[in-house]
Amino acid sequence: MGRVSYGASLELQEELVARRRSGDVADTLLLLEHPHVITLGSSSDPAHVLADDAELRRRGIERFEVGRGGDVTYHGPGQLVAYPIFELKPDRRDLHAYLRDLEDVLIGLAGAYGIDAERRAGATGVWTRSGKLAAIGVRVSSGWITSHGLALNVANDLSYFDTIVPCGIAGARVTSLARELGRDIGLSDVMEELVRQVCRVFGADEVEYASRTSCRADDIS
């Protein structure tokens, strides 16, 4: 979908969640980038935003408080954001299992690039030896419809993370695919791999949905 403002993505997700619940749309995976933005989840500690308002303005960073799980996070250009709007099937109706599934997607993706990534018990997200590669924060609406999702650092400027305490974990370092690989890497390649991994983890049913998403993406952006 290209670069979508955070506010617009919220509205779109809200609409899609409603339409997914009523069955108007199939499971949909939104893939996009955000302009610089800091978002606070409902369990966020505002103290985890380190930069003051002036600093945020100077660096052109927006700030949002949103109804997803998790602590403070940052999004920006070069980071691949994926918002699955899925109706979780009865055997997948487990909040933690869903988080673990998203981690599985990301670990599989990193593996496809030859990067060793892992979970850390108690710290949702995906980590490599040198830091946090991807953040996860989700919402599950009535009817087990998911929204929000994951943010994978691909080639973004990691210095923006200095403005926050990522996910409320003090001292956590962040990393990106580009940094792990020591070379630049395009979002579109990563997107394809991400879709493959989502299909792998969530089952073949979603293949169709994912490709439909790319059509949707064209419609919208």
Added chain:
Amino acid sequence: MPQMGESIAEGTVSKWLKQVGEAVQRDEPILEISTDKVDAEIPSPSSGTLVEIAVAEGETVEVGTVVAFIDTDAGAAIAGAPSAPSAPEAAEQEREAEREPTRAAAPAASSAAEAPAPASSAADALSPASTAPASTGAAAPAAEPAPAAARQSTAPPAPPASAPAASGAATTAEERLRTRSTPVVRKIAAEHGVDIATVPGTGHAGRVTKQDILSFIESDGREVAPGAAARSAAAEPSRPAGPAAARAEAAPSSDLWNAFYREVRHPEYAVREADQVEPMDKIRRLTAEHMVLAKRVAPHVHSFIEIDFTAVDRVRAAHKARWVAQGERVSYTAFVAWAVSRVLGDFPMVNSTVSGNNVIYRGNVNLGMAVDLNPGLIVPVVHDADHLGLVGIARKIVDLAERARARKLTPDEIQGATFSITNPGVLGTLVGLPVIPKGTAAILGTGAIEKRVVVVTDAETGTDSMAIRKRSLFSLGYDHRIVDGADAARFLSSLKEMLESFPEDA
């Protein structure tokens, strides 16, 4: 607070979407909860009027706690007597067990729990008993050190609500746990004419999962496969009386058995003048309970070996510059943990636990690492240590220890240890005789690492000479029911060999 996932023990009410007095439709979201990284809307189990909100926004409660009361359209008036919801409502909620706001915390709830018990299926929604196992982990708000000792305490801290249900009706409570299952599972069971209560459950608190019921049907209801027993126990480490396996035995539940293996009462003594009497705080109380039970259950034996740290020092020196540059802190403890995780694979009995008349050989190597909180102690767990490299383990240890001291560990992080390491040596102790945590078979104690004069033999000439070497005494405390002295000796010498020829590339 509905069960929104197998490993979810508690949730925080983040927002009420409906207020008292408002009409709600069945399946309409009435509140939002948040738990680790997830916000979720909770739909109403039935149509009616919201008459009482029992948990305020921002409060965190265990799964099974009543969060609200709904006066149902069926006319079962419950306003004014919210602590004893009517039977029709209870039944209604039961059918919606998966999503309903269940009850447990209020003292009155235990009576509510008993009431529908005769209709045993109706009881499955009522969760004092079912929350009891969860509560040990759930007593773990991030800021609270309690989970430390709670991690393996089968005896819940015994709030008045859960105690009667848990001990008074142990059998029925267990049945309730097992009949408590998702609609999918119940449907499969009904289709195949299977009584869920006869299916061994490997899910949370022994619940029957879809996999369980399918395996059960496939096996024509034969004895549960050992694999399933192992899985079940692994899934619920805080219940040493392993769900599947233990229940296959005649569950010993006599008063004597309970008194010996479940209950801990500390004798009392006269207070003298100038004494000061203080109640034990929670972490101390749970630790005390755990220690008494651990010693009662397992016949402890200890064996010792002296380890030479020359090779470890060599590896440390070789990598030190790089590690410092990368900000890694690779302590001796990390080396020991790495070596233990590699050696344990060859000694399944050391990474096991006795459960009833069975032995559960753990499929993972999860190392409990004792961290001194001064006062108090907590044992965070490095999960799957055998899959981590040396630096990975080191990083994990640093992270867990820091967060343990900051009281920021999550319940997952203090559960599931299959083997423990404690380091009394860090404070200069020569060696210790550690107590084996319940539900495991062994614990390693590492003594102070200090320079000692030792006799070394030149490999080529065979000449003996005195040398100054860094050495440490290690002790292994092991459960003599399952680990023989020779096993312990072999384990220790393998560990010694691993540490004394520490690989460069670990």
